[in-house]
Amino acid sequence: MDYLVLARKFRPQSFEEVVGQEHVVKTLKNAILQNRVAHAFIFGGPRGVGKTSVARIMAKSLNCEKGPTPTPCQVCANCREITAGTSMDVREIDGASNRGIDEIRELRENVKYSPTSSRYRIFIIDEVHMLTREAFPALLKTLEEPPAHVIFMFATTELHKVPATILSRCQCHDFRMITIRQISEKIKEIAQKENIRISQAGISWIAAAGNGSLRDAQSIFDQVISYSGTDVRDAHVEELLGLADRRYVFMLSEALLKKDPGKCLKVIEEGYYAGFDMKYFYQTLLNHFRNLLFIKIAGKDAALFDLSDDDLLKLQALGEGASRETLQQLLDILLSEEENMRKTQNPRLHLEAVIVRMAYLEELIPIEEILGRMENLEKRLMGGGFRNAGSG
Ligand SMILES: [Zn+2]
Known part of the structure; x- marks a missing residue:
């Protein structure tokens, strides 16, 4: 047949x-x-x-x-x-x-x-x-x-x-575009019926690559199967979908949020020698920081965004230590340099300069924290805390 x-x-x-x-x-x-x-x-x-x-x-x-x-x-x-x-x-x-x-x-x-x-x-x-x-x-x-x-x-x-x-x-x-979640469920069902082993992460990458079209996601799955057979490895899916840069985007943003410029530059260098298109990489990074910020703002409602569960968990964990203000600032820097990045003759150098700027960014203190500190100070002043301290 x-x-x-x-x-x-x-x-x-x-x-x-x-x-x-x-x-x-x-x-x-x-x-x-x-x-x-x-x-x-x-x-x-x-x-x-x-x-x-x-x-x-x-x-x-x-x-x-x-x-x-x-x-x-x-x-x-x-x-x-x-x-x-x-x-x-x-x-x-x-x-x-x-x-x-x-x-x-x-x-x-x-x-x-x-x-x-x-x-x-x-x-x-x-x-x-x-x-x-x-x-x-x-x-x-x-x-x-x-x-x-x-x-x-x-x-x-x-x-x-x-x-x-x-x-x-x-x-x-x-008719509407179909969400990643709905496409994922369908792909999962097909994998089970066809006896194909594939991870949840692999399924959601394929679903996302479908761009709202179930038929496109299904034909990507066809290609993946003809490439890997019935035992689909994550690395195969990554390779086939050209997703390797996503891994680097996660590595880079992790180093950025840890304020480790040296690590950042190393990741960029590795990506460069792995043959990434630096301008495309920049766009992926921009989108990634947008997602980080959105998830931070949405809090518990983040599940409403059209992201796979796998990505959602990873992004939530990644953004945990950073304040909304900081994420906003980082995204602003990326946005402000987007046009220059598009025009530059030396995308690697430009990317490095932007990333170093981001890595050395002073942590912004959330406004609630400042207000809280002021309130404390006020209480201490009203309660005469300073006078006591002075006389002691
Ligand atoms: Zn009938």
């Missing part, structure tokens, strides 16, 4: 399996239950977050022999054909390669026919914003007088490029 990529093998087949789009799923399920299904939907949102998967599940829900139902049976002929992509009544069209007026005219002819074996004829048009300027009016005509047996589902990563005349005829649903 051919190797089936994870994104396809684990494509959600029911609404319950859809990750991170609860708001859309809930609305669609209710519409089916209340028998108030629109004739045209448009699903907008980033790539790889489940738009066409939801369109297919919706098609199954509407055409299932036991339906319309929000929980299609998955076993009737209609359900199985839709899963396999062979249903005569559910057509998937790639808007990027069928973008001309001729294709849309053909589609208009096509919608006239009744469904062959199901309730509805369903047209799923992916990347609908790619249609040509001439094709949209032709599509609009169909949307204005849709036959009762036809349902359109459009998907697009660029909703703003779809003409308002089309949008106003559609029920619009916004």
